[in-house]
Amino acid sequence: VNILLSGQWRADDQAAWQQALQAALPAHRVLVSRGEVADAAIAAAIVANPAPAALAGLPGLRLIQSLWAGVERLLADPTLPADVPIARMVDPAMNQAMAETALWATLSLHRGFPAYARQQADACWQPLPQRRADEVPVLVLGGGQMGGTAAEALARQGYPVTVWRRSAAGRSPDGCRAIAGMPALRAALPQAQVVINLLPLTPQTAGLIDYGFLAALPPDAGLVNLARGAHVVDADLLAALDAGALGHAVLDVFQTEPLPADHRYWRHPRVTVLPHAAAMTDHRSAAAMAARNIEALAQGAPLAHLVARDAGY
Numbered sequence: 001v002n003i004l005l006s007g008q009w010r011a012d013d014q015a016a017w018q019q020a021l022q023a024a025l026p027a028h029r030v031l032v033s034r035g036e037v038a039d040a041a042i043a044a045a046i047v048a049n050p051a052p053a054a055l056a057g058l059p060g061l062r063l064i065q066s067l068w069a070g071v072e073r074l075l076a077d078p079t080l081p082a083d084v085p086i087a088r089m090v091d092p093a094m095n096q097a098m099a100e101t102a103l104w105a106t107l108s109l110h111r112g113f114p115a116y117a118r119q120q121a122d123a124c125w126q127p128l129p130q131r132r133a134d135e136v137p138v139l140v141l142g143g144g145q146m147g148g149t150a151a152e153a154l155a156r157q158g159y160p161v162t163v164w165r166r167s168a169a170g171r172s173p174d175g176c177r178a179i180a181g182m183p184a185l186r187a188a189l190p191q192a193q194v195v196i197n198l199l200p201l202t203p204q205t206a207g208l209i210d211y212g213f214l215a216a217l218p219p220d221a222g223l224v225n226l227a228r229g230a231h232v233v234d235a236d237l238l239a240a241l242d243a244g245a246l247g248h249a250v251l252d253v254f255q256t257e258p259l260p261a262d263h264r265y266w267r268h269p270r271v272t273v274l275p276h277a278a279a280m281t282d283h284r285s286a287a288a289m290a291a292r293n294i295e296a297l298a299q300g301a302p303l304a305h306l307v308a309r310d311a312g313y
């Protein structure tokens with residue numbers, strides 16, 4: 001089949017994706033622009049946050065495969081063809097990378113390494129009390145591919161892990177306590193020493209992490225946002241850190257990316273900034289995952305990891 005590759009990326013990135021995808025799909029043709037074949041001959045699109053309207057007017061389109069795990073920007077395009085199935089990227093290599101970042105951030109917060117970094121800046125020699133992992137409850141927001149993988153890795157490390165889902169559906173990750181719904185979340189916050197956000201961004205989860213949320217945590221707790229910047233109300237997070245209502249924040253994602261040079265997060269002593277690098281897409285494994293769905297489409301087999309448009313993920 002003919003596959004349109006569409007995204008907003010640098011030319012070298014586009015070339016790398018085309019190469020990886022064409023190698024994974026030798027029987028098919030990966031195009032980087034419309035016009036190389038008739039619009040009606042394009043059966044699938046592989047996309048990474050394509051420009052608005054990039055997929056409009058493709059009458060033969062039968063699958064939109066995202067190279068991103070989070071599809072909220074794709075879904076926000078009003079010209080997105082209404083009845084074409086959308087699949088999000090689910091890649092075990094990305095799940096593993098995300099679990100590594102969640103582990104690093106949790107170990108770091110648990111053992112006080114951000115505090116030691118602040119002390120080093122002041123040439124201050126001061127050992128801090130050492131807690132055991134089983135004394136550091138971790139709350140993971142989101143029990144999907146990434147939340148579940150991270151939660152299981154944390155539980156294996158000895159942390160008491162609670163996994164929160166907004167709605168009750170789904171299996172509970174091994175070794176973790178599963179909870180669902182807003183009342184259960186409110187009840188869990190005062191116990192959580194580390195909160196790791198791995199929720200999808202939907203109208204229901206945007207702004208979830210506001211002042212009330214943060215103030216309900218113990219004052220020395222840490223927040224780790226690995227999902228989307230819009231889950232957090234930035235002014236509330238800064239206010240909570242400044243008021244001593246929260247100990248530290250590890251942030252990988254922001255409302256505006258790249259994070260503007262004058263943003264307070266960059267220089268805040270209680271914030272660790274990462275450049276949306278918690279789990280970068282691996283061209284080879286993501287291309288292989290996308291190729292699997294394209295082959296399924298070509299053979300009329302069931303498609304994997306389809307997005308429920310009304311749920312938003």
Ligand code: GLV
Pocket residue numbers: 067068069070071089
């Ligand atoms: C990255 O943030 C993704 O959604 O894949």
